[in-house]
Amino acid sequence: MSNITPDQALEKATAAAKAAGIAAQDAAAAAQAAQSYVDQLATAAGAAAHSISGGVIDPFVFRLSIFVLAIFVGYYVVWSVTPALHTPLMSVTNAISSVIVVGALLAVSVPMIENGTTFAKVFGFLALVMASVNIFGGFLVTNRMLAMYKKKER
Amino acid sequence: MNASLTATLYLVSGVLFVLSLRGLSSPATSRQGNLFGMIGMAIAVVVTLLAAKPSFGSAVLILAGLGIGGGIGAFIAKKIAMTAMPQLVAAFHSLVGLAAVFVAAGALYAPQAFGIGDVGHVHAQALIEMSIGVAIGAITFTGSIIAFAKLNGNMSGKPILLPMRHAVNIGLATALVLLVIALVFTESHFVFWLIVIVSLVLGGLIIVPIGGADMPVVISMLNSYSGWAAAGIGFTLGNTALIITGALVGSSGAILSYIMCKGMNRSFISVILGGFGGETTAAGPAGSKEGRSVKSGSAEDAAFIMKNASKVIIVPGYGMAVAQAQHALREMADTLKKEGVEIKYAIHPVAGRMPGHMNVLLAEANVPYDEVFELDDINNDFGQADVAYVIGANDVTNPAAKTDPQSPIYGMPILDVEKAKTVLFIKRSMASGYAGVDNELFFRDNTMMLFGDAKKVTEEIVKALA
Numbered sequence: 001m002s003n004i005t006p007d008q009a010l011e012k013a014t015a016a017a018k019a020a021g022i023a024a025q026d027a028a029a030a031a032q033a034a035q036s037y038v039d040q041l042a043t044a045a046g047a048a049a050h051s052i053s054g055g056v057i058d059p060f061v062f063r064l065s066i067f068v069l070a071i072f073v074g075y076y077v078v079w080s081v082t083p084a085l086h087t088p089l090m091s092v093t094n095a096i097s098s099v100i101v102v103g104a105l106l107a108v109s110v111p112m113i114e115n116g117t118t119f120a121k122v123f124g125f126l127a128l129v130m131a132s133v134n135i136f137g138g139f140l141v142t143n144r145m146l147a148m149y150k151k152k153e154r
Numbered sequence: 155m156n157a158s159l160t161a162t163l164y165l166v167s168g169v170l171f172v173l174s175l176r177g178l179s180s181p182a183t184s185r186q187g188n189l190f191g192m193i194g195m196a197i198a199v200v201v202t203l204l205a206a207k208p209s210f211g212s213a214v215l216i217l218a219g220l221g222i223g224g225g226i227g228a229f230i231a232k233k234i235a236m237t238a239m240p241q242l243v244a245a246f247h248s249l250v251g252l253a254a255v256f257v258a259a260g261a262l263y264a265p266q267a268f269g270i271g272d273v274g275h276v277h278a279q280a281l282i283e284m285s286i287g288v289a290i291g292a293i294t295f296t297g298s299i300i301a302f303a304k305l306n307g308n309m310s311g312k313p314i315l316l317p318m319r320h321a322v323n324i325g326l327a328t329a330l331v332l333l334v335i336a337l338v339f340t341e342s343h344f345v346f347w348l349i350v351i352v353s354l355v356l357g358g359l360i361i362v363p364i365g366g367a368d369m370p371v372v373i374s375m376l377n378s379y380s381g382w383a384a385a386g387i388g389f390t391l392g393n394t395a396l397i398i399t400g401a402l403v404g405s406s407g408a409i410l411s412y413i414m415c416k417g418m419n420r421s422f423i424s425v426i427l428g429g430f431g432g433e434t435t436a437a438g439p440a441g442s443k444e445g446r447s448v449k450s451g452s453a454e455d456a457a458f459i460m461k462n463a464s465k466v467i468i469v470p471g472y473g474m475a476v477a478q479a480q481h482a483l484r485e486m487a488d489t490l491k492k493e494g495v496e497i498k499y500a501i502h503p504v505a506g507r508m509p510g511h512m513n514v515l516l517a518e519a520n521v522p523y524d525e526v527f528e529l530d531d532i533n534n535d536f537g538q539a540d541v542a543y544v545i546g547a548n549d550v551t552n553p554a555a556k557t558d559p560q561s562p563i564y565g566m567p568i569l570d571v572e573k574a575k576t577v578l579f580i581k582r583s584m585a586s587g588y589a590g591v592d593n594e595l596f597f598r599d600n601t602m603m604l605f606g607d608a609k610k611v612t613e614e615i616v617k618a619l620a
Contacts, residue, residue, distance in 0.1 A: 060279060063389055063397055070401035073172055078406040081178045083503065083528050086410060086510030087239055088188075089178050090377055093403040094246040096171045096191055097384045099395050100253050102164075102202040103268075106391070107260030108215050109208035110267040120264030121212075125219050127256035130249040132223025133230070138246060139192050140231035145239075145514055146188060149181040152522035 088145045095138025101131035161394060163201045168398030170194030175402060181523050198395045206267075236518040237475045240508040241305040244373055248298035250380040251357075254291030254387050255350055258284045261390055262346055268391055278338050280390050285334040285349055287386025292353030293360065294379040300361040301372050305507055311366025319363060320427070326356045364425065367472070369507045370414040371425045378407025410509050417503030417529075419555075419566040448584070451602040453614035456578050459602075461619060463540035463576075465496045467532065469569055470512050471505050473546020473580075477608035480519035483545060486612050487521070489619045498535065499526040500569050502550035533570050542574035546608050548581070552593045561591055577601045580611050 081089050107124025110117045170190045177187015208216060234242050261268045261284060262276070270280035303309035316322070330352050337345045364372050385400025415422050460466055468487065474480060487497045499521065505512045516526055527535075536542060544551055551571045554561040571577050572595055579601060595601055604611050 059392065060389070063392060063394075066394055067385060067389075067397050067401050070168070070172075070398040071405050074175070074402040074405035075409065077172060077175045077402070078409045081175065082180060083413075083501075084510060084513040084523055084526060085178045085181065085184060086413075087243075087508060087514045088184065089175070089406065089510070090243050090373070090410070090508065091239070091246070092174060092178070092188060092191055093377060093381065093406045094243060094250065096174065096195065096399050097250050097380050097403040098253070099167070099171070099195060099198050099399045100250065100257055100384050100387055101195075102198055102393055102396060103257035103261065103387055103391055104219075104253065105199065105202045105208075105216060106206050106267050107257060107264060108219065109203075109206035109212045110260075110264040111209065112211075117264050117267075120260040120267065121215070123256040123260040123263065125215055127253040127260065128216065128219035129223040130253040130256070132220050133227040134223075134246050134249050134253070135195055135227065136224040137227030137231045137242075139188060139195070140228055141234060141239075141242065142188050142191075143185065144231060145236070145517070146181070146184045148514070148517040148520075149184070149523045150517070150520065151181075152524050 084149070085146075088142050091138050091142045091145065095135055095142060098131040098134035098138065101128060101135065104128035104131055157205075160201055160205045163197055164393055164395040165398075167194040167197040167201075167395045170197070171395070171399050171402060175406065194395070236514055237478055238306075239514060240369065240373060240506075240511060241302050243508060244298045244302040244305055244376065247373075247376045247380045248295050248302065251291040251294030251298060251383060254380075254383040255288050255295065257387050258288040258291070258390070259346070259350075261387075262341075262343065270390060274341060276341055281338045281341060282334065283386055283389035285337050285346070287383050287390060288346070289330055289334070289349055289353040290379050290386060291383035292350050293357035294376055294383055296354045296357035297361045297372075297379070298357075298376050300358055301369060301376060304361075304366055305369055305373075311369075313363045313365040315363050316359070319359060323356065323359055326352055326359070330356065360426070363427070366507070367504075368418075368425050370504050370509055370511075371411050371418075371422070373508050374407050374410035374414055375426075376407070378404050378411060381405075381407055414504055414509060417567065419563070448596055449599070449602050450605055451578075453604065453611055454618045455602065456604055456611075457615045457618035459576055459578070460490055460495065460541050460543070460615070461493055463495055465535075465539045466490060466498075466541045466543055467536060467539045467571075467574065468497065468499045469542060469544045469547050469551060469571055470499065470501070470516070471545065471547025471550065472507060472511075473548075473582075473608050475506055475511065475515055475546070477546065477610075479545060479607075479609035479612050480515045480521075482609050482612040482616065484516075484519040484521050486616050486619070489616060493619075497525060498532060500529070500532045500535075501526060502529055502547065502569055503567075505547060505550060529567060529569060536570045536573040539574040540576065542571035542577045543580075544571055544577060545580045545612065548593055549591065551595060552591060554591060554594060563591055571595070572598065575600060578604060580604045580606070580608050582607065 104124045104127035107120045108128055110120045171194045174187045174191030174194065177183045177190065261270065265271045265273060265276045271277045304311050330349065333345055333349045333352060337349060361372060381400050381403025385397055385404060388396030388400050411422060415425060468483065474483065491497055499516060501512045513526060517523060549563055551569050552563060553572050555563045555566040555568045558564060577595060577600060579596065581603060583605065596603060
């Protein structure tokens with residue numbers, strides 16, 4: 001993606017600053033170099049964002065764009081589904097909506113040290129089991145149904 | 155793993171999901187589509203694991219969760235009877251809904267793992283997205299449980315009308331909005347669980363008043379809800395795959411609901427408000443039935459008529475699914491084909507308890523899909539047909555939908571079976587259909603009633619044909 005969010009820009013700038021610190025003998029010179037790098041990056045990021053929206057964009061807007069466009073894609077794709085396959089359509093949409101499993105995996109993977117993580121782990125695990133039932137059940141039952149649709153022999 | 159790479163791979167899996175739905179445009183490409191879906195899911199899971207870098211203990215938990223869930227899912231997928239697909243889909247919807255609730259709870263208790271802030275300082279925007287996901291998820295959960303119970307026969311298919319239900323629902327919905335606002339300002343876990351509870355109650359109350367034959371709409375609507383819930387969580391996690399999938403599933407369910415409503419000529423709102431088809435007693439005085447005579451025939455008569463026909467159109471309905479008559483039906487069709495009779499199947503959009511229900515059952519019985527036609531494609535053929543064999547359908551053939559503006563089903567598109575030379579009606583009794591309306595077709599001269607269980611009658615016809 002061409003757009004660099006302020007956070008990413010900052011990350012890169014920090015990395016650059018660190019690299020500069022090691023490379024340069026003189027601390028002041030290093031700081032100066034890093035500073036100019038940060039300025040450059042910030043200008044670049046700003047320009048990139050500017051060229052799209054005329055300002056800094058909240059990542060939410062990008063997600064919303066994806067969401068809205070995906071609704072349109074879904075609209076046209078689903079209308080093209082043949083009515084004979086509406087039942088498999090329901091079971092397969094069921095299976096793919098279980099991609100919510102990514103959230104469950106993140107919750108289960110929480111390190112145990114932090115506060116409240118035991119709860120998060122338990123909830124994540126429950127969500128994981130349910131989503132897995134759906135993923136395997138949904139795709140397999142769809143497959144089973146689709147295998148039954150045959151053309152006329154002859 | 156690099157964050158940009160991760161995000162790109164999620165996008166790839168989202169695109170694969172689009173392709174998996176695209177494949178369903180034809181039975182020929184559908185299995186490939188399903189494979190795309192599986193690949194997309196595998197990519198999403200692997201990418202998440204690489205990015206989250208779970209500890210050894212977490213990895214064991216993940217494997218256990220995938221193993222338990224996957225095992226149960228695979229077992230169910232293998233064992234389930236095709237006639238039970240509507241309840242299975244309802245059950246699966248409930249799981250998506252509940253999973254959404256639990257993922258949101260996980261995110262609330264460990265926000266740092268999801269990059270949405272720290273405990274006590276979760277971003278307001280994430281809280282809003284999360285509460286939308288959790289509310290829709292919980293509504294989907296209990297709604298689907300009720301739909302499951304109705305479809306599975308654990309609960310009467312009759313609409314249950316609670317007093318003041320609209321006021322109660324509006325009250326609960328208002329409470330829900332206020333609770334979401336409270337959550338954003340306080341981030342109180344207690345408020346979060348209140349949202350869950352209110353949504354659970356609301357989900358049940360929404361579905362309870364809706365009758366059994368409106369289930370095609372309900373099940374599509376819940377399909378849509380499960381998508382919006384997933385999208386809500388997708389926004390919280392900033393996950394492209396989840397957002398795309400949520401949008402796809404959401405619009406898919408919405409379109410299916412629309413198609414089902416159109417098939418019944420009813421507005422979505424009137425279905426959701428419920429109460430349709432409950433008062434079967436209100437359907438005309440019983441005397442009107444007794445006054446008119448019905449021609450009833452035996453399996454032998456039916457076999458004779460069909461043997462001498464050149465074109466037979468079979469109209470299956472929910473009764474065929476209940477009686478599990480699809481295999482006997484296919485046997486009958488095969489025997490007739492050997493006699494040189496042309497066989498076609500006509501499917502009404504709302505036949506059965508879910509979209510496409512009849513097509514799956516016929517496919518299961520090895521009926522080739524190019525012999526099965528949708529309403530618009532076959533309706534003109536009835537005029538040239540010798541026999542319309544109506545098995546387990548009633549309201550979808552009722553000419554009152556065209557002629558009687560007083561009828562509750564007036565305006566509903568119907569299959570013109572009346573235009574066939576002979577109409578064979580397989581019915582258990584003279585009882586009216588779901589809509590509670592008499593079907594005047596029963597009393598016509600060219601109609602012959604075959605009373606009995608759909609499967610038994612069809613088997614008897616097969617015997618008589620031999």
